[in-house]
Amino acid sequence: xxxxxxxxxxxxxxxxxxxxxxxxxxxxxxxxxxxxxxxxxxxxxxxxxxxxxxxxxxxxxxxxxxxxxxxxxxxxxxxxxxxxxxxxxxxxxxxxxxxxxxxxxxxxxxxxxxxxxxxxxxxxxxxxxxxxxxxxxxxxxxxxxxxxxxxxxxxxxxxxxxxxxxxxxxxxxxxxxxxxxxxxxxxxxxxxxxxxxxxxxxxxxxxxxxxxxxxxxxxxxxxxxxx
Numbered sequence: 001x002x003x004x005x006x007x008x009x010x011x012x013x014x015x016x017x018x019x020x021x022x023x024x025x026x027x028x029x030x031x032x033x034x035x036x037x038x039x040x041x042x043x044x045x046x047x048x049x050x051x052x053x054x055x056x057x058x059x060x061x062x063x064x065x066x067x068x069x070x071x072x073x074x075x076x077x078x079x080x081x082x083x084x085x086x087x088x089x090x091x092x093x094x095x096x097x098x099x100x101x102x103x104x105x106x107x108x109x110x111x112x113x114x115x116x117x118x119x120x121x122x123x124x125x126x127x128x129x130x131x132x133x134x135x136x137x138x139x140x141x142x143x144x145x146x147x148x149x150x151x152x153x154x155x156x157x158x159x160x161x162x163x164x165x166x167x168x169x170x171x172x173x174x175x176x177x178x179x180x181x182x183x184x185x186x187x188x189x190x191x192x193x194x195x196x197x198x199x200x201x202x203x204x205x206x207x208x209x210x211x212x213x214x215x216x217x218x219x220x221x222x223x224x225x226x227x
Contacts, residue, residue: 018057022057033045043173054067055067061183063184066185075175082203082205083172086169088124091123095107095108107127108125108126108128121196122196127158135158137197138151147177147203150192151192151193152206153178154177161178174205
């Protein structure tokens with residue numbers, strides 16, 4: 001019997017349709033978080049769902065060798081004190097032009113800020129290209145030790161990472177802090193936390209690095225209009 005090779009992934013330009021599938025599943029995962037009976041249950045759903053995506057999806061940021069040994073992403077225990085419902089505060093306008101791995105150079109406009117107890121003020125960024133979306137990165141005092149040196153993401157709504165809220169308030173839950181794709185493999189280019197999204201306070205919540213870090217973790221590049 002002739003063994004058939006798997007069909008190549010369908011492509012639109014330089015992007016495979018499997019990437020659309022990844023984003024669709026991430027959006028569904030965050031929808032389940034918002035619908036959960038309580039925040040910690042939602043967090044467990046999110047954690048388990050991310051493990052499934054990282055282990056089995058063709059667009060996992062883990063390379064094949066890392067996937068073969070994958071036993072789950074490490075996280076700090078859930079801390080309900082690190083969940084906030086906050087209003088957006090005014091901030092001076094600023095634009096950053098950020099190269100990314102899949103979307104080319106994209107503009108981010110500072111549209112406001114949030115104030116988190118024990119953390120301080122963090123800038124809110126709006127994706128200025130088609131469709132828009134809110135982006136909230138964080139580089140805290142754990143960066144370079146227990147978390148990636150370039151920081152983590154809290155919200156990235158264009159990619160589905162949206163914890164909810166209403167017309168007046170945002171849900172910002174530090175337990176949902178997660179690493180960008182460039183943490184695991186340098187083929188990814190990710191926007192990192194600019195100056196207004198950095199704090200010296202360590203955040204003992206969210207996704208952590210495994211002992212010794214990921215084998216292919218690159219050095220962070222600054223987000224001075226790049227990433």
